[in-house]
Amino acid sequence: MLEVAQLDIRPGQCDAFEAAFKRAQAIISSMPGYLSHQLQKCIEKDHRYLLLVQRETLEDHTEGFRQSPRYQEWKALLHHFYEPFPDVEHYQLMREQSTG
Numbered sequence: 001m002l003e004v005a006q007l008d009i010r011p012g013q014c015d016a017f018e019a020a021f022k023r024a025q026a027i028i029s030s031m032p033g034y035l036s037h038q039l040q041k042c043i044e045k046d047h048r049y050l051l052l053v054q055r056e057t058l059e060d061h062t063e064g065f066r067q068s069p070r071y072q073e074w075k076a077l078l079h080h081f082y083e084p085f086p087d088v089e090h091y092q093l094m095r096e097q098s099t100g
Helices: 014-029 058-065 069-081
Strands: 002-008 034-041 048-055 088-091
Touching: 014 034, 014 069, 048 058, 058 069, 058 088
Parallel strands: none
Antiparallel strands: 002 048, 002 088, 034 048
16 A cells, blocks of 8 residues: 655745654654555655655554554654645555456
């Protein structure tokens, strides 16, 4: 399962956000069901980032992470940088379908 969040950062806060994310990424990578993550910075809009997190299941994010005490640490480190607050969407890889 792929978790996708477009993060728009308040003006003038990108350096502070990146520093905070370096600390915060240890939180998500320590959670059960975590597989990998990437933070990518937008080329056209320098205040926009894309966070991609691979997890084993949707529940690893919605229940395991968001209902954990570690989520409160994540929130304290990062949530004040967002404007507006991001929507998070979840995707699953489509299985190949036979054509015969």
